[in-house]
Amino acid sequence: MAFALTQEREQQVQEILTRYPDSRAALLPVLWLCQKQHGWISPEVITFVAERLNLSTATIKGVVTFYTMFFEEPVAPNVVWVCRTLSCDLRGAKCIQEHLERRFRCRPGETSEDGKFTLLKAECLAACGQAPMVQINERYFENLDTATLDKIIDEHANNTPRSAHEG
Amino acid sequence: MSDSEPPKPPSAVPPAGSISGSSKPPARPTSTPGAGSVLPRGTVPPSGTVPPSGTVPPSGTVPPSGTIPPRNTIPPSPDGTLLTSRYRLEQSWTLPVAERAGAYRVARRALTVVKPENIKEEVKKAQIRGRGGAGFPAGVKWGFLNPQKGQQVYLVVNADESEPGTFKDRTIMESDPHRLIEGILIACYAIGAHVAYIYVRGELAFSIDRLDAALAEARAKGYVGKRPFGTLHSIEIYTHSGAGAYICGEETGLLNSLEGRRGEPRLKPPFPAIKGVFGMPTIVNNVETIAAVPDIVAMGGEAWASLSRLEKDGGVRLYGISGHVKKPGVYEAPVGITMRELIEDFGGGMLHDDRPLKAVVPGGSSTPVLRPDWKVDAPNADHPLHEWHGKSEIDVPMGVDTYRALGTMLGTCCATVMDSSVNMVDACRNLMRFYKHESCGQCTPCREGTGWLVDVLENICAGRGQESDVDLLVDIANNMTGNTICAFADGTAMPLHGLVRKFRDEFLEAARTGLPDERSLDDSTRKQVVAA
Ligand SMILES: Cc1cc2nc3c(=O)[nH]c(=O)nc-3n(C[C@H](O)[C@H](O)[C@H](O)COP(=O)(O)O)c2cc1C
Ligand code: SF4
Ligand code: FES
Numbered sequence: 001m002a003f004a005l006t007q008e009r010e011q012q013v014q015e016i017l018t019r020y021p022d023s024r025a026a027l028l029p030v031l032w033l034c035q036k037q038h039g040w041i042s043p044e045v046i047t048f049v050a051e052r053l054n055l056s057t058a059t060i061k062g063v064v065t066f067y068t069m070f071f072e073e074p075v076a077p078n079v080v081w082v083c084r085t086l087s088c089d090l091r092g093a094k095c096i097q098e099h100l101e102r103r104f105r106c107r108p109g110e111t112s113e114d115g116k117f118t119l120l121k122a123e124c125l126a127a128c129g130q131a132p133m134v135q136i137n138e139r140y141f142e143n144l145d146t147a148t149l150d151k152i153i154d155e156h157a158n159n160t161p162r163s164a165h166e167g
Numbered sequence: 168m169s170d171s172e173p174p175k176p177p178s179a180v181p182p183a184g185s186i187s188g189s190s191k192p193p194a195r196p197t198s199t200p201g202a203g204s205v206l207p208r209g210t211v212p213p214s215g216t217v218p219p220s221g222t223v224p225p226s227g228t229v230p231p232s233g234t235i236p237p238r239n240t241i242p243p244s245p246d247g248t249l250l251t252s253r254y255r256l257e258q259s260w261t262l263p264v265a266e267r268a269g270a271y272r273v274a275r276r277a278l279t280v281v282k283p284e285n286i287k288e289e290v291k292k293a294q295i296r297g298r299g300g301a302g303f304p305a306g307v308k309w310g311f312l313n314p315q316k317g318q319q320v321y322l323v324v325n326a327d328e329s330e331p332g333t334f335k336d337r338t339i340m341e342s343d344p345h346r347l348i349e350g351i352l353i354a355c356y357a358i359g360a361h362v363a364y365i366y367v368r369g370e371l372a373f374s375i376d377r378l379d380a381a382l383a384e385a386r387a388k389g390y391v392g393k394r395p396f397g398t399l400h401s402i403e404i405y406t407h408s409g410a411g412a413y414i415c416g417e418e419t420g421l422l423n424s425l426e427g428r429r430g431e432p433r434l435k436p437p438f439p440a441i442k443g444v445f446g447m448p449t450i451v452n453n454v455e456t457i458a459a460v461p462d463i464v465a466m467g468g469e470a471w472a473s474l475s476r477l478e479k480d481g482g483v484r485l486y487g488i489s490g491h492v493k494k495p496g497v498y499e500a501p502v503g504i505t506m507r508e509l510i511e512d513f514g515g516g517m518l519h520d521d522r523p524l525k526a527v528v529p530g531g532s533s534t535p536v537l538r539p540d541w542k543v544d545a546p547n548a549d550h551p552l553h554e555w556h557g558k559s560e561i562d563v564p565m566g567v568d569t570y571r572a573l574g575t576m577l578g579t580c581c582a583t584v585m586d587s588s589v590n591m592v593d594a595c596r597n598l599m600r601f602y603k604h605e606s607c608g609q610c611t612p613c614r615e616g617t618g619w620l621v622d623v624l625e626n627i628c629a630g631r632g633q634e635s636d637v638d639l640l641v642d643i644a645n646n647m648t649g650n651t652i653c654a655f656a657d658g659t660a661m662p663l664h665g666l667v668r669k670f671r672d673e674f675l676e677a678a679r680t681g682l683p684d685e686r687s688l689d690d691s692t693r694k695q696v697v698a699a
């Protein structure tokens with residue numbers, strides 16, 4: 001199924017293109033818009049972006065694979081990133097990860113049994129003073145303990161797939 | 168997204184207001200303006216709850232008169248802070264609040280009545296060392312620009328903030344985005360740029376939202392756009408989101424990423440000031456560097472420089488502290504406080520009274536570790552650290568040059584504190600995993616070296632090591648330095664060297680016996696995190 005941006009997002013693309021002397025610079029912003037709408041960077045998205053910005057699909061794949069935040073496979077409606085770098089580990093990030101693994105019954109890189117959460121490990125997210133922390137979708141949750149985390153996860157459990165409520 | 172519920176209140180008590188003055192007087196008598204200010208937690212939703220109560224600074228420490236020129240007065244903040252003076256105002260990120268507290272006054276004057284040369288001169292006199300990690304004097308960097316006819320000059324603000332342990336720039340973008348925008352306006356005018364990009368790491372969606380909202384306000388007022396403050400020097404400012412890659416903090420990796428490429432660093436020279444983004448002369452500066460420009464211009468470079476306790480390293484700066492302290496956070500203080508002051512006076516001391524300080528990574532993961540029980544060895548009177556000969560490493564003032572003389576680096580000035588429960592081999596493995604994950608892979612010594620370091624460390628920890636592995640680590644690190652396109656490989660090797668040198672016995676022991684206790688990193692905090 002071919003992919004296309006909504007009319008509103010297409011207008012955003014046009015505004016974004018005015019910001020740079022070279023349209024290629026719009027690549028990351030446009031990929032972001034696509035991922036917001038579609039949930040991940042599918043082959044159809046790549047084809048669309050290639051045509052829209054007049055770049056080869058190989059170029060775009062090369063860029064997409066470089067950055068950890070572009071998903072090359074579909075993900076659950078909620079993506080949970082657990083920071084595991086030093087400052088967070090010193091404040092118990094390992095406990096946070098283990099707790100989520102038990103609750104989701106999955107390992108980092110996988111999706112929970114109920115299909116609602118994808119669990120990922122992250123490198124330092126610039127919240128070291130508020131460790132331990134997780135990022136869920138676009139938001140940070142800081143100074144965590146497992147009880148608070150459980151509440152936060154409960155509140156996210158009913159999120160619908162991104163594509164459904166974003167598109 | 169429907170995840171709009173308010174964040175949980177911080178489980179730790181938010182750091183209380185200014186720490187009432189450091190116990191030691193400044194080495195050089197100055198106004199000691201920033202005796203520590205505190206940040207709201209980053210997760211406050213845009214609609215904006217107020218920073219937690221209890222963070223109101225004690226009244227009192229107003230800067231002595233005379234530091235701020237009577238012309239163009241910025242109202243002094245109650246606690247004498249500069250960079251963080253507006254952080255705790257209600258709705259501090261909105262234009263009316265920021266403007267009532269002084270925002271844009273300096274830019275208005277600078278753009279309308281001051282010559283660009285004079286601004287550049289003040290920035291030089293301020294002796295501000297880049298806040299992004301390398302500590303290069305910003306005034307000197309600006310002086311490298313020499314645009315040829317027909318060339319556009321660009322300003323690129325580095326808001327990638329991804330050096331492990333570093334979380335300071337975010338506070339400016341979240342709590343006082345207008346300070347950054349004002350700094351950008353003045354900097355663009357001074358260097359002759361008409362377009363600035365703020366490259367923000369992709370994870371900091373909240374910072375981007377705050378900046379975009381602030382930019383919209385500033386555009387509506389006409390401060391940003393075709394005719395800022397009625398002048399003819401047009402200035403456009405755009406945020407640009409990264410997408411997850413530490414190496415995009417390296418300035419040339421950043422420029423490639425901004426151009427829509429893989430964020431792989433470029434061979435230097437040419438330096439960005441000659442050939443930067445879109446092939447044009449470009450100044451890349453850290454968020455905090457640019458955010459300091461309004462104060463520098465308001466006070467005059469010399470007055471601002473003299474706030475520091477050190478020579479050739481001027482002003483005040485943001486200090487971060489995380490790990491095993493009671494009050495982790497970001498604090499403003501003069502350049503040149505000591506690590507001991509940062510830990511005890513600002514960080515509130517060690518988290519557990521029965522677990523003393525074992526080691527501290529002073530300024531982001533790439534900076535070699537300090538040990539409180541190691542003494543400065545500078546018997547020679549012309550050694551730059553002679554004054555501190557025989558004292559603990561953590562009693563040396565935190566400055567770009569002092570720390571270099573100490574064999575480490577000031578880096579981003581955000582410290583990671585480790586208590587006696589931490590095994591340094593485990594800490595080392597944690598950091599080396601980071602570097603392995605983040606190497607961009609262009610240079611063989613870096614791509615392979617980071618992988619080997621992790622393999623050897625994993626072997627040691629699993630009990631499959633031997634004592635010679637410790638020297639093998641050093642060997643691998645030696646082969647990485649000086650052989651690569653960017654400073655990432657050195658930034659990996661330096662902390663490895665530091666850890667092995669200062670904790671050699673611990674590495675040797677781990678090589679003999681392995682690391683039986685997987686919990687060595689969070690041993691002292693596990694109870695606080697896991698609900699009973
Ligand atoms: C591997 C690596 C990562 C870096 N990451 C950052 C970063 O996240 N933020 C930053 O401001 N500078 C970072 N830097 C430093 C930049 O290359 C550059 O020196 C800095 O942005 C210049 O600004 P300043 O002079 O104002 O500090 C990094 C450098 C290296 C080698
Ligand atoms: S040193 Fe490492 S990070 Fe830097 S360009 Fe080479 S491979 Fe990439
Ligand atoms: S180490 Fe987790 S946010 Fe920095």
